[in-house]
Amino acid sequence: MIKLAVYGKGGIGKSTTVSNLSAAYADRGYRVMQIGCDPKADSTISLHGCDHMTTVLDLVRSRKDDFTLDEMVKIGCKGVVCVEAGGPTPGLGCAGRGIIAALEKLKEKGAYDVYKPDIVLYDVLGDVVCGGFSMPMRTGYADKVFIITSGENMALHAAANIAMAVENFRDRGYAQLGGIILNRRDVKREDEKVAELSEDIHSSVIGSLSRSSTVQDAEELGKTVIEAFPDSDMAKEYRMLAAAVYKAACGKEW
């Protein structure tokens, strides 16, 4: 089982990218589980197409422990097992604690043993602002962390921060940095700036995605690009990225 965590600044395109990676892997015949670790609970929306998905924390709050694993997941397109950790009421509660509770509950209910995914993708909110957001990096969760960034300064700062968290945890045996994914916003010196960041954090850019209206078109349809426009150039880019991430994660061709 390959377990990957994808981090990056809010709004940088993590959920869109991760969902397309999930769809690409599933297309390739892998059993895939995507776990959204964002209180907004919208990571997997383009995979299952529902406006609202019951989150793990919804279940914990309303039913304590009286629910089954089946109720925690939704099967999305191409059989991707979708999970949303969920979070507290906006403005209240602790989102990090929510992620901890959700991931522990998934493990406790045997999600990995029952669904036996070949690939697990954790889509994690923004910066690593507290212990809860580092949870997917821990032993037993992701093996590799990938950071999505554009050439925008704020995105680069967030990426550097995430890389620092990974570095801080190196002696703990947590997940290692797998590489940088450039999601282009077509800003000036974009490639150069992201390459500089990669060098600073002793990593490399393993793939890049073009800024394309196809992504928005697919989003309008409530689908991934892989599903909605499988023959598009953008779908090809996502597949190439999926292959690169796979190789960076386990050293093998997909």
Place this chain on the structure above:
Amino acid sequence: MLKRINDKEDLTDTAVRLGDASFPAPFPSGLEYGSPARGAWNIVHTAMLVPQGHQIYVCAAGCLRGVVLTAAEMHAEDRFSCISIRENNVLDGDMETLIIDGIEDILSRLPVRPPAILVYTSCIHHFIGCDLSLVYAKLRERFPDIDFAECYMNPIMRKSGLTPDELTRRSVYTLLHPADPDSHSVNIIGNDLATDETSDLVRLTHSAGFRLHDITLCRTYAEFQNMAASFLNITTQPAARAAASALEDRLGQKQLYVPLCYGYDEIDENTRRLAEALIVPCPDPSPARASCEKALAAALAVIGTTPVAIDYTATPRPLGLARLLLEHGFHVERIYLDAFNGEEKKDFCFLQEQFPDIKLYATIRPKMRFVNRHAGEKLLAVGQKAAYFTGTNYFVNIIEGGGMYGYDGICRMAGLMTEAFLAEKDARSLIQIKGWGCGCCL
């Protein structure tokens, strides 16, 4: 200065008629009160059962007060240490390091290196997602000669999942190392008090030639480790079941839950299951039943119609005990409990139908702080809380069943009730002792 904000406490619904009570929660949940009847064991007492073990609590100083006082009252300060958490530990995110380095520091100061350390982490570790797996992996790597038990002092989880009591009972036995199974040894696990030598359970086990291990009787850590070889873990307390399940999963020891109870049919069924597990003939219950009848009749002849009150700290089956006594002519007037034991549904239904006027009192509702604690007439209490809330000095001073079990346990209970009825005790001084019957408190 504290000021009373309400002159009169409304005490109209302090008691609930059993006939009107809902199962399993007869009282609303809310603010809680702790009475001065403190005989029930807490996590410190239970963990002290590990011979030569050392407990370390990692928590904010304010929350350590209770466990520190317990250890001090037990005169067991030499087996107890704390690591105090400060705000900077949360801000700096060095909680894992704090635990590991703190334990190393404590070990360097202890005159004798303990074979086992029970580490109690607390709510804050839960909130911030402290990586406890990493902490224990590092501790085991750094101190390979010491066994570490993962324990929890986590009040926020008190009403979800396993209780702190159940968790501690389970944690204690995680210290057992895998061992070659011994088909001639069995354990009683998860109890705080030794089961009587004369009890049905112990007698049957011994008479069948089995060695019986019990943590309450172990004097050294090596002796405790012998429990790992037993092929069977017997539990009699509901709070011990999680420990038995964990051992079955980890060491492959079979488990047998034969609960402490007072119904003759259930006692017979327990004995049958025990005999089956030990592969020995099941004894004829008739003589033991006859002895019980005789003992209860003798007790009734002395106690007569004196009102009886029972509380849940005296036995995990207060309804079962009430039923037994009522069916034998005793006048059980009130029961003190905060929630029903799920195993007592049948007894609850029976009592609700046959004795609906029995009064149920909570022990933790704030109103109990203001109730009149003097019953007015002579009353016999079974348990410290029942004694406290009725103001009686005539009480059976036991917790968790007092080590009594089976038909022998009923005979002994009848004897203790008679004794308690005839000889006044000093309730005030007795019930203040934390962890009644805990060896270290003597």
